[in-house]
Amino acid sequence: MSSNPLIVLCGPTASGKSAAALRLAEHMPVEIVSADSRQIYRGMDVGTAKPTTHEREAVPHHLIDVVDPDETFNAYRFSKLADKAISSIRTRGNTPIVVGGTGFYIKALLGDLPLGETPPDPEIRAKLLEQLETRGLDTLVKQLEAIDPNRAASIDANNPRRVLRALEIAIAQSKKVRSHNNRFKETKLQAHVFGLSVKPQTLRDRISVRVVKMYASGLLEEAASLRKSGYGNDLASMSGIGYREALACLDGTLSCDEASEQTIIRTRQYARRQRTWFRHQLSVQWLPAEDLAVAAKRLID
Incomplete structure (x- = not known):
């Protein structure tokens, strides 16, 4: 690869993107730019599977904990902030790697979506x-x-x-x-776009394990804390996968087991849509998620 190329690592939720990026960081100086529409919220850690404190100390991460749960954030803002982060990373001589499953963020960053925010109508x-x-x-x-x-x-x-x-x-x-009033980024970013390919049953199993771990690690307590801080069910952030079910459990309309099962179902449905979207919307080089060592070597090569 050329000096300081832009690497994009995408794929469905629970496919192992963060782990592959961290594995890559063992072999080359990289900094990670998160392309996750949920990890941008402060205080929403367990339910969004944010990198741990140790992982973020080991490898610099950007665009995590950007706004509060009641603030608006979109692909336009992501593109602007990601551009700045990528430029900053390159000035330090490191390689930027965009990691995430929010396809519209990635497409906006690469210059394939119209610029400009769309205000509420x-x-x-x-x-x-x-x-x-x-x-x-x-x-x-x-x-x-x-x-x-x-x-x-x-x-x-x-x-x-x-x-x-x-x-x-x-x-x-x-x-x-x-009205012929659509504008795109003047300069499209050149990037090496990779994706992690996971067998459907393996991905379903990974999602189940992840959700069970989230509830065991304090998702209900996190949702309760967010609500106590004034972030209610009416917010888009709090109606996201996992948080809607956790709040329903806190309200007594779902049992903990039912909340966990519904979170698993919704996450699997979302993962299927992600797989379809990436295969049709981006030119992706697919890597085997089951072997992160092989995936990391392919990224390095």
């Missing part, structure tokens, strides 16, 4: 909320799939808040396209 939102109440979530999901199948494949389709916002953005951006 009260008129569009009101119409969508009316549709949600009268026709149900499935109708909105189908509408999103018809307008922007890529965005539909990258979100949690069981989360009404995520679907509403994604559809609002898709409708607003489709209007921009029709």
Whole structure:
């Protein structure tokens, strides 16, 4: 590879991306830029599987703990902050490696998504909320799939808040396209894009193990602490996979076992959508997730 190339390591949740990046750091000077739409929230550690304190001390990590759970964050802001982090890493003579499963963040960074934030549109939102109440979530999901199948494949389709916002953005951006007002990054980043390929059953098993570990490691306590700090169920961050179920358990509407099982189901569904999205939206060189030593060697080569 050329001097200080940009490496992207993507793949579905629980595929071993962070472990592969840390293995790579044993052989070359790298710094990790997280491309995870949940790890950007402060105080949401257990439920987002953030790198441990030891791992973050061993290898510098960027774009983790960026905003509070009630702040908005999107692909546009990620791209801006990631650009700065990558430039800073290169000035130190290290290799930046973007690691994560949020495809829209990665695509925006590489210059393949329109620039500019999409502000909330009260008129569009009101119409969508009316549709949600009268026709149900499935109708909105189908509408999103018809307008922007890529965005539909990258979100949690069981989360009404995520679907509403994604559809609002898709409708607003489709209007921009029709008005020929779409702008992309002036210079697209050149990157080596790799992905970790996992056998479906292996990934399902890994997800189960991860979720059970999350609950055993204090996910319920973390959710309770966040709620006590004023972050309620109405926030998009708190309705994400794991936190919605944990809050339901705290409210008594789900048992702990039911919360864990529903978290596993939603995570598996999300992982399937991630696999589909990456295979269709990015030119990825796939590496064997079952053998991190082989994956790391391929990355180095």
